[in-house]
Amino acid sequence: MPIEERLAEASKFQGPGAILLAHDGFAGPEDGVDDGPPPQFDRGELTGLLLDHYAARGLVGCSLGEALESGSPIERSWLTHE
Secondary structure, eight states: OHHHHHHHHTTOSSSOOOOOOOOOOOOOOOGGGGGOOOSSSSHHHHHHHHHHHHHTTTTOOOOHHHHHHHSSOOOOOOOOOO
16 A cells, blocks of 8 residues: 555544554564564654644644543544454
């Protein structure tokens, strides 16, 4: 998937209280496991583009802990799988 398409998908989640889990969970041989071939895109570039995209809309990234300290959690699950 091209980096532009990844950015577009991640940009869909920008409503009040939206949370985008942006884990960088690729494990390589140095981790003692094999997740297969490494991603074929620059993960740092994607992260920078995504943060710039949100900043242009007046949004900022924070940890889940920071969000819970300053907001009111709504206890509801919403799962999707494509």
